[in-house]
Amino acid sequence: MKYKLLAGSILAFLAIGNAAAQEQEQGQEKSLYVKGNALFLPIGIINVAAEKQLSPKYTIQADAFVSPWKSFAGHELQYYSVSAEARYYFTEAFRHWYIGANISVAAYNIQKWNYWNDNIFVKDDGEVLVNSNLYQKGHSIMVGITAGYQFQLSERLNLDIYATVGNSQGFYKGYDRTTGKRYDSAEKFNKSGEIIPYRGGVMISYKLK
Numbered sequence: 001m002k003y004k005l006l007a008g009s010i011l012a013f014l015a016i017g018n019a020a021a022q023e024q025e026q027g028q029e030k031s032l033y034v035k036g037n038a039l040f041l042p043i044g045i046i047n048v049a050a051e052k053q054l055s056p057k058y059t060i061q062a063d064a065f066v067s068p069w070k071s072f073a074g075h076e077l078q079y080y081s082v083s084a085e086a087r088y089y090f091t092e093a094f095r096h097w098y099i100g101a102n103i104s105v106a107a108y109n110i111q112k113w114n115y116w117n118d119n120i121f122v123k124d125d126g127e128v129l130v131n132s133n134l135y136q137k138g139h140s141i142m143v144g145i146t147a148g149y150q151f152q153l154s155e156r157l158n159l160d161i162y163a164t165v166g167n168s169q170g171f172y173k174g175y176d177r178t179t180g181k182r183y184d185s186a187e188k189f190n191k192s193g194e195i196i197p198y199r200g201g202v203m204i205s206y207k208l209k
Helices: 002-022
Strands: 032-037 046-053 058-072 075-089 096-110 120-122 128-130 134-152 157-176 190-207
Touching: 046 190, 058 096, 075 134, 096 157, 096 190, 134 190
Parallel strands: none
Antiparallel strands: 032 046, 032 190, 046 058, 058 075, 075 096, 096 134, 120 128, 134 157, 157 190
16 A cells, blocks of 8 residues: 555656646756766766756656676675656755655665574474575565755766665565575565665766756
8 A cells, every 4th residue: 555655656746747847948958967876886886877857846867776796795786776766856956955756676686684694594394594695586666755965066067965765565586595495485476565765875967968
């Protein structure tokens, strides 16, 4: 139910933004920024985006996130996602505080943070498993709300600080890296739904036009 309400809110937000854009004069110049996330780049994770102005206070952004690490500090960390986001700025586009409605899809091969230990548990069939040997592979769809602030550094450079929290619906299979076998008992996919922070960072933005 929460998932449907959040998705409905995002669709309504997108519709409002589209209607506002259509009300603007056709000849009005609309800015376009390209971005890179400075927070993740030092550890070899790529997060790039493009944000296009629709009207004086509305923009739409598309971004991609790529973490290629088969192993990072001993943990699986392959994560690939794309997202679309509609934003509303309280003063003007690309300036100061804004809120946004986001939808993302992701595919991953990761070890969840709560498996970063050597805790042992025994399955019903007597098999002994160690948390640190287990990882998860699957995909997710996420819808959420973004809040952020853009600082103007120069005529063409901005600093965009943001975070997104929302509902994540995951479908995954769990594996034991020592045997290559599944450790879970689901016939197809395990399913999980939770409210989590799933995006965020510090984007260096450059104005193309």
